[in-house]
Amino acid sequence: MKFGYTIVYVPDVAASLHFFERAFGLSRRLLHESGTYGELETGATALAFAAHELGDTNFTGGHVEAHRSAQPLGFEVALVTSDVPAAHAKALAAGAQEMAAPTQKPWGQVVSYVRCPDGVLVELCTPVTG
Numbered sequence: 001m002k003f004g005y006t007i008v009y010v011p012d013v014a015a016s017l018h019f020f021e022r023a024f025g026l027s028r029r030l031l032h033e034s035g036t037y038g039e040l041e042t043g044a045t046a047l048a049f050a051a052h053e054l055g056d057t058n059f060t061g062g063h064v065e066a067h068r069s070a071q072p073l074g075f076e077v078a079l080v081t082s083d084v085p086a087a088h089a090k091a092l093a094a095g096a097q098e099m100a101a102p103t104q105k106p107w108g109q110v111v112s113y114v115r116c117p118d119g120v121l122v123e124l125c126t127p128v129t130g
Helices: 013-024 052-058 084-093
Strands: 005-010 027-031 037-041 046-051 077-080 097-104 110-115 121-125
Touching: 005 013, 005 052, 013 027, 013 037, 013 046, 013 084, 046 052, 084 097, 084 110, 084 121
Parallel strands: 005 046, 077 121
Antiparallel strands: 027 037, 037 046, 097 110, 110 121
């Protein structure tokens, strides 16, 4: 078994890709011509977005749309950076909502949380050491 990718269902795939490019400096790998699927360059494992309409075809009982939920889903995307405060400020300037300001954890890691306009919860963190 190998972890292949994470797909987040969103209302507007192109807008989510554009936000992640602006807020986190990630590059677009692809946007399907239909506009319903796209991926970011994130290393060996892709972070992808798919339109809610595709989710509707996969899940006959529907699914929770993160952007409609008053609270963030119990799921996060973690992005590792050496400068969490700067990354956090850049995400806020791009339109993210602050969920938790940068904080140093007892184990030494600096962590913050932002919520993207599409509802995705993102942890910004320094690498875990030791």
